[in-house]
Amino acid sequence: MERNLTHIALFAALIAVLGLIPKIDLISGVPITAQSLGIMLCGTVLGAKRGFLAVVLFVVLVAAGLPLLSGGRGGIGLFVGPSAGYLIGFPFAAFVAGLVVERWQVRVGVAAFAGAILGGIVVLYAFGIPGMALALGKTLPEAALLATPFLVGDLIKAVLAALVTQTIAQARPGALLSRA
């Protein structure tokens, strides 16, 4: 019980920290924030249910007005703005990523990559694009076009999520709750 609670809370904190640290050079010269990587990792490391709750906790605190979103953003304004769909989709992205790792019993790195793509990209964009279309008064295809520049960064993050999850499986097998 305590262990579930602290993992959920500390991973919610981790998502915030990944958004607040200076941007990381993924491939030399392409700095991006690691926040959505944090969302993917919540699922692939903690599993569907705990990952979902960790991200819900994070999103609730952002809504409550804490500047925990990358760039120090926060507040309810985000939930009526263009990125509202992404914020609402975050917990579901983590849930699906976690579900894939739990259910698909292949090498954990492979399952984590598939989970990160399916949750962190497919599911997340399915929430994010309609949200953007609504806030910006665009059609769905138009909004989808606006989202495509982020696809490359998110694919790289899915690879990273897989690498990191695989490394945890080796370094702390007991801590990989999605496969516990």
Add this chain to the structure above:
Amino acid sequence: MAGSGIELRGVGYSVAGKAILTGIDLHLTESRIGIVGRNGSGKTSLLRVMAGLVAPSVGTVTVAGKDPARDRRAMLAQVGILFQNPDHQILFPTVGEELAFGLTQMGQSAKAARMAARALLANEGRAHWESAATHTLSQGQRQYLCLLAILAMQPATLLLDEPFAALDLPSQARLRRKLAGLGQQIITISHDPEAVADCDRVIWLEGGRVAMDGPAGPVLAAFTGEMARIGGLDADADLAS
């Protein structure tokens, strides 16, 4: 203080098949007890077993006649633990919340707990700490806060894990003075013989077993001698131990 005795009978503790503690039989009733051993000797595991944070793999542990791993609620009034790293112990963003938490856990109302925390800080001459953010406190101050949070719950026994290890000399002196004035039974764990030199009884743990048990003088003399001997050898490269 007698009566709060911690008793371990045939206690063994292993993690993933690896034995950490083996055949521990102890009855701890003295007011000041020290447990020494080098890194990896099982000191911290012993503390966790005594406090009931983990259940022993074999054997029984009783604190004031109760099983500490099962009867967590009763243990709140029996055992308080000061962890080695205050950052792993402080759960709340402000000092007031941190102090009040243990009291609400013991059944006080949120309001009563807040008042008690305020009174405790005022009594320590630190009333201005109440709304301070815990992460802005210095290492020594955080350790002190952890101690206050435990003392607020008035446990019969305090378990301290390397309490002086991360403190500078003035903070060490302050903590020593504070501890000396307490009526509770205190069990201190350390790799440093200095930290337990004033104890009524010292237990030397080696490889998960009790190597020696008795008055501080002879036990610490033997311990220091053996540590000096081991330190002289270049046997630190062994991974299998």
Add this chain to the structure above:
Amino acid sequence: MLTLTSPVRTWAHGVRAWVKLGALCLWTVALLRIDGVWLAGAVVLVLALAASGGRVFLAQWLAMLRPLWPFAVLITLWQLWLGAPLGAWPIIARLGAAVGLANAVTMTTELAEIITLLTRLARPLARLGLNPKVLGLSVALVLRFVPVMLLRYDQIALAFRARSPRRPGWRILMPVLLAALDDADRVAEALRARGGAG
């Protein structure tokens, strides 16, 4: 922990959180249905509300709208390309009026008040097994550990730079993550030592 709450107290601080949030919901829905003069009126109203908080409040409020600029520019360029530049105005006006009021609510509502409201809203969930006390405890743990983990990250980045001429890349995430996992176990223990989460 830094919050986005305004440093100066305004009249809106005294209004109850649920009233402000309710008004915000109605406002956002209404914005999608109005146009023309009414929309212009809505923008003026939001500006007037922000200005009523005084100069310091207004400056902070404007700063919080800054993340919307890229979208405003994007929409304007898009509409220019479509050959209908005036089409950008209602979109930007709606967005600004909605986000503007929402930010004002965030700025005038104490974090503790929102957490209390959330705990109350979560009460029906108790039947599903979610203890409202656990929500408060989790929030406290997050607030406690964000600064701890940021500090840990800085230390690890420093240790990296001490031994490498390059900037710390993604590899540095690994020790940060492992430290978080270990912390979670230690903190669970500390929580158990003081009576658990129940």
